[in-house]
Amino acid sequence: MQGYNVAVVGATGVVGTEMIKVLEETKFPVAKLLPLASERSAGSRIEYNGENVKVELLTEESFKGIHIALFSAGSSVSEKYAPIAAASGAVVIDNTSFFRMDPNVPLVVPEVNAHDVRKHQGIIANPNCSTAQMVLPLLPIHEHFKIKRVVVSTYQATSGAGKEAMDEMLNQTISIVNGNGPTKPKKFTKQIAFNVIPHIDSFLENGFTKEEMKMTNETKKIFGDDSIEVVANCVRVPAFIGHSEALNIETEKPFDIEKVRELIAGVPNVRVMDDVATNTYPTPADCVETNDTLVGRIRRDFSVPNGIALFCVSNNLRKGAAFNAVQIAFELVNQELI
Ligand SMILES: NC(=O)c1ccc[n+]([C@@H]2O[C@H](COP(=O)([O-])OP(=O)(O)OC[C@H]3O[C@@H](n4cnc5c(N)ncnc54)[C@H](OP(=O)(O)O)[C@@H]3O)[C@@H](O)[C@H]2O)c1
Structure with missing residues (x-):
């Protein structure tokens, strides 16, 4: 086979745009690219491999002859169209939260559980952006020292809430800088420019937000281990791209902190930036052009017998x-599942 017919649902959004870039950069074997969106952008053009490709309207007929369908157009679109795409013979890789906790849908971060890809029944879920980056430094710590509990505080960029959210931050910043005060929040509940908001996704009865509970539940599912306790505090900050996370990790077994640093550096697609003598640690500005998750400030957390503190940053898009979605697509190819 020369390649695969790939549909990108939500091709004009911030994630969809990045998907098309990553397909190109990683040289995924695409025979035909089909960008799909709503009537708002159907008919517009996107660039792919130097070609000008027309964006088509998403319909129930869109998936005929499609091998892989990458979805990032929101949960309600995935709820309706992902089963239609799967029934048409495509394997769906879904970026929304809709199918993530469905027991029949694998939730995959390839560095951790690539083997789960083969359990798919037509749909594979991509985790929440904050979870995907966190599980990378956790992977060797759990393998070697068994994690009991993780306390994570996030500092999440506005692109995590889509294109309109980024525009809101930009326009609000310009308005304040021009002396006109903040524009009225629409995508966010409060002013985001020059501010931070301890509220991502909706509140649940237990007082946590959905985003916070995603980090707890998705981590257990990806590791296939319900014993890992994760408690999250998710906060939106006025960065455009790049989520940051401060982690405090408690392990069952004792460890040598230099060994922990070495193990984290050995995880694929992770780069350790950790030398406080030269002010070397990651910030969101460092992750914009990379697929790597950047980890620094690795140190012993003295507040518990076996504790590790670290800071990690990754491009949420x-x-x-x-x-991560394209990595899953490569797994389908490499494991000869497609
Ligand atoms: N941003 C992140 O960091 C991130 C990370 C992981 C997962 N996700 C998830 O990915 C999804 C998209 O996020 P985003 O940030 O890319 O949002 P976005 O920038 O607002 O883009 C939304 C995309 O979905 C399309 N769309 C919306 N309604 C549609 C419909 N009824 N039919 C067909 N296409 C439709 C839009 O097309 P039009 O141009 O036609 O409106 C656009 O291409 C969300 O579910 C989000 O939770 C986002």
């Missing part, structure tokens, strides 16, 4: 969405 890449490892948190598009890159």
Whole structure:
């Protein structure tokens, strides 16, 4: 076979745009690319491999002859169209939260559980952006020292809420800088420019947000281990791209902190940036052009017998969405599942 017919649902969004870039950069064997969107952008053009490709309207007929369908157009679109795409013979890789906790849908971060891809029944879920980056430094710590509990505080960029959210931050910043005060929040509940908001996704009865509970539940599913306790505090900050996370990890077994640093550096697609003598640690500005998850400030957390503290940063549109999705597509090819 020369390649695969790939549909990108939500091709004009921030994640969809990045997906098309990552397909190109990773040289995924695409025979035909089909960008799909709503009537708002159907008929517009996108660039792919130097070609100008027309964006088509998403319909129930869109998936005929499609091998892989990458979805990032929101949960309600996935709810309706992912089963239609799967029934048409495509394997769906879904970026929304809709199918993530469905027991019949594998939730995959390839560095951790690539083997779960083969359990798919037509749909594979991509995790929440904050979870995808967090499980990378956790992987060797859990393998070697068994994690008991993780406390994570996030500092999440506005692109995590889509294109309109980024525009809201930009326009609000310009308005304030021009002396006109903040524009009225629409995508966010409060002013985001020059501010931080401790509220991502909706609140649940237990007082946590959905975003926070995604980090707890998805981590257990990806590791296939319900014993890992994760408690999250998710906060939106006025960065455009790149989620940051401060982690405090408690392990069952004792460890040598230098060994922990070495193990994290050995995880594929992770780069350790950790030398406080030279102010070397990651910030969101460092992750914009990379698929790597950047880890620094690795140190012993003295507040518990076996504790590790670290700071990790990743491009939420890449490892948190598009890159992870394309990695899953490569697994389908490499494991000869397609
Ligand atoms: N941003 C992130 O970091 C991130 C990470 C992981 C997962 N996700 C998930 O990915 C999804 C998209 O996020 P985003 O940030 O890319 O949002 P976005 O920038 O707002 O883009 C939304 C995309 O979906 C399309 N769309 C919306 N309604 C549609 C419909 N009824 N039929 C067909 N296409 C439709 C839009 O097309 P039009 O141009 O036609 O409106 C656009 O291409 C969300 O479910 C989000 O939770 C986002």
